[in-house]
Amino acid sequence: MQKIVIRGGARLEGEVRVSGSKNAALPILASSLLAAGRSIYKNVPGLGDVRTMGKLLARLGATYEEKPAGTAYVDTTNIVEHEAPYELVKTMRASVLVLGPLLARHGRARVSLPGGCAIGARPIDQHLKGLAAMGARIDLEHGYVNARARRLRGATIVFDVVTVTGTENLMMAAALAKGRTALENAAREPEVEELARVLNKMGAKIRGAGTSMITIDGVDELAPIEHSVIPDRIEAGTLLVAAAITRGNVLLRDCLPEHLDAIIAKLRAAGAEVVADGDGIRVRGKADFKPTDISTQPYPGFPTDMQAQFMVLMTRARGQSVLSETIFENRYMHVPELQRMGADIVVEGRTAIVRGPTKLAGTTVMATDLRASASLVLAGLIAEGKTDILRIYHLDRGYDRLDRKLRALGADVRRAKGSV
Numbered sequence: 001m002q003k004i005v006i007r008g009g010a011r012l013e014g015e016v017r018v019s020g021s022k023n024a025a026l027p028i029l030a031s032s033l034l035a036a037g038r039s040i041y042k043n044v045p046g047l048g049d050v051r052t053m054g055k056l057l058a059r060l061g062a063t064y065e066e067k068p069a070g071t072a073y074v075d076t077t078n079i080v081e082h083e084a085p086y087e088l089v090k091t092m093r094a095s096v097l098v099l100g101p102l103l104a105r106h107g108r109a110r111v112s113l114p115g116g117c118a119i120g121a122r123p124i125d126q127h128l129k130g131l132a133a134m135g136a137r138i139d140l141e142h143g144y145v146n147a148r149a150r151r152l153r154g155a156t157i158v159f160d161v162v163t164v165t166g167t168e169n170l171m172m173a174a175a176l177a178k179g180r181t182a183l184e185n186a187a188r189e190p191e192v193e194e195l196a197r198v199l200n201k202m203g204a205k206i207r208g209a210g211t212s213m214i215t216i217d218g219v220d221e222l223a224p225i226e227h228s229v230i231p232d233r234i235e236a237g238t239l240l241v242a243a244a245i246t247r248g249n250v251l252l253r254d255c256l257p258e259h260l261d262a263i264i265a266k267l268r269a270a271g272a273e274v275v276a277d278g279d280g281i282r283v284r285g286k287a288d289f290k291p292t293d294i295s296t297q298p299y300p301g302f303p304t305d306m307q308a309q310f311m312v313l314m315t316r317a318r319g320q321s322v323l324s325e326t327i328f329e330n331r332y333m334h335v336p337e338l339q340r341m342g343a344d345i346v347v348e349g350r351t352a353i354v355r356g357p358t359k360l361a362g363t364t365v366m367a368t369d370l371r372a373s374a375s376l377v378l379a380g381l382i383a384e385g386k387t388d389i390l391r392i393y394h395l396d397r398g399y400d401r402l403d404r405k406l407r408a409l410g411a412d413v414r415r416a417k418g419s420v
């Protein structure tokens, strides 16, 4: 198993290109199941979760090919299976995104229940409630969801909690339903808007994506398309923090600043210089920062997927910063590892209090989930001495060669054989 070895202290400088969005690419790939034929997706990030989705599509009978890197060809002419098995769902919860499309186009779907994961319980009751309201017969048996429907019919669905993949699953199911579906209290994430753009290109009739009220008029058929995936706002945010904390001067290219408002606002509040213009986003860091409080919220609020990375910046701030994680109940798995590196962090329930500035010292740390591993990489960049990060398959699930990008900006980062 590989590990990442970082020697801290380098200042990041130069330009870096942001890859395609993981959380946009996954539902888009799943949406290919709604049409028969060959779709072509560009700007697809090279990462573990995308490969897992490719495997799942292949298992359902699609042909999936990624060649050249960044371009995915999916042919869904012969979908022969309708099951997302446990071994794939357990490695990637987003596998549940095939539920809506399979049910809508093939009348049946069998998807393993995801169960809990490192960051929280993460149930899918809202996905199931919506599909049932659209007329699906849903049975839970032996750890699987069995869903059947002749043809789904439009319904008004009010989400009890704002759910990103829940909104996406129901939007895909409703695209082929009979009649009108209204999704209220829908997620407003740019990835939801992007999926609506893709579905509309395929022939769907969706309005309001990007707001909390989405209306879908079902159509009889959708067609395959060619589409280029939007840039990854969380990768962009991670790179912005990396530049800021290393006192760097970095220009991010191929990113959409309008998706990063909350992140940029907090970086500025902490004292980093961030300028977004036609060329991209330039960030200039400094030696110490101001304390900043953060509460994670659904979009357009501050994303939970940036909480762990921001915590590293908070260790650099003079004073006390308070972070509240409101989306997931167990998303502080990086804290004990950051504490081992010397950070002063106290967790009380869903709140973390970070006191700074503290000097971080390199040591061996273990990645526990995707964003936690990104925070350990960031900590390694500013730590004194050498940091060895084990279990970096978590990082590779969701970042397209982050280590290479950081190295190109001047960081001393390499991969080596790891022991765990």
Ligand code: EPU
Pocket (backbone or CB within 6 Å): 023, 026, 093, 094, 120, 121, 122, 123, 124, 125, 126, 127, 128, 161, 162, 163, 164, 165, 166, 191, 304, 305, 327, 328, 329, 370, 371, 398
């Ligand atoms: N929830 C329910 N019932 C449901 C669905 C969700 O109670 O049926 C709860 C969850 O337990 C959680 C909250 O609602 O407390 C929000 O969860 P959501 O469903 O929005 O999360 P998700 O769709 O499973 C996506 C991203 C996550 C990101 C969250 C929140 C994808 C593939 N995943 O997950 O990304 O953290 O939205 O923004 O889009 C990551 O990239 O590292 C990652 C975890």
